Amino acid sequence: MFILFKIFIFLNKFMKNKYFFSIFFIFIFMFLVGCYFYKKNEYYEKNIRLQKYSQLMHQLNKKNILYNKRVFKFIIKNKNIYGILISLKLSKIFVQMNYIPFSIQILNFCLPYISDENLKIIIQLRIARMQIEQQNIIIAKKVLNTIKNNNWKKIIEDIKGDLFLLEKNKSLTLYLWKKSLLYQLDKRTKNIIRMKLNYINSH
Structure with a gap:
């Protein structure tokens, strides 16, 4: 109780001091603004990843698989569910083309980034x-x-x-x-x- 009382007195003095109160208010304001832009940027990046994933899934086929550098860059950059799903589709296409070693290589690459045990x-x-x-x-x-x-x-x-x-x-x-x-x-x-x-x- 004594410790809480001392903290209360300290905060009371602090709030009465206009200079420290102004710094505290600016700090809180900057922190909230930072959080807002961080969340906004995170949401924007997530949408960009989703759009790229959707485009690649739609475009990926036997004809362009070996020449589509965007696919491999996307897999390397996105060690998440989007990269894993692209890897699985890529692996399937390699099997259809009878490029089994390539298919194995792609699956081995994404394996460490899979958190779900069953998958x-x-x-x-x-x-x-x-x-x-x-x-x-x-x-x-x-x-x-x-x-x-x-x-x-x-x-x-x-x-x-x-x-x-x-x-x-x-x-x-x-x-x-x-x-x-x-x-x-x-x-x-x-x-x-x-x-x-x-x-x-x-x-």
Whole structure:
């Protein structure tokens, strides 16, 4: 209580002093003006980013992808949701063009800037599948081993089965696919895994 009383006395004296009161008032005014322009500038920059993102998403296609420097500059500059979404579209186009290494490179670049765990895992799984496609078995294993979330176990086991099929390890492939089948809830995915199991068993 005594401390609060002393603070009250100090503030009372301070407010009575016109010189200090004027400085205090100017300081508060400048602070509020600064906050206003900062928020206004932040809002303006956000709108600019959104406009650039919308334009790039609309313009991005197979024909101009390799010559569109604006796309790569945008990704490097915007390590946020806009840059990540452009990266995902760019990666998809590279896959359609069969430029798998470029697609992997783009996804690896944006991966550290993704805060959402599930989105990060989806991209890691996509990278792992592409590495398997490129016969990069060791790299694909490393990518899958970095995923620790058990909610994705059913998909990880399925992909690992594909991976060990490349290594011609039939028994481990069958084990992993059967394990994945137990976790699966999606009927379409279950049917695909059953087809793969039937194929392996018949060869």
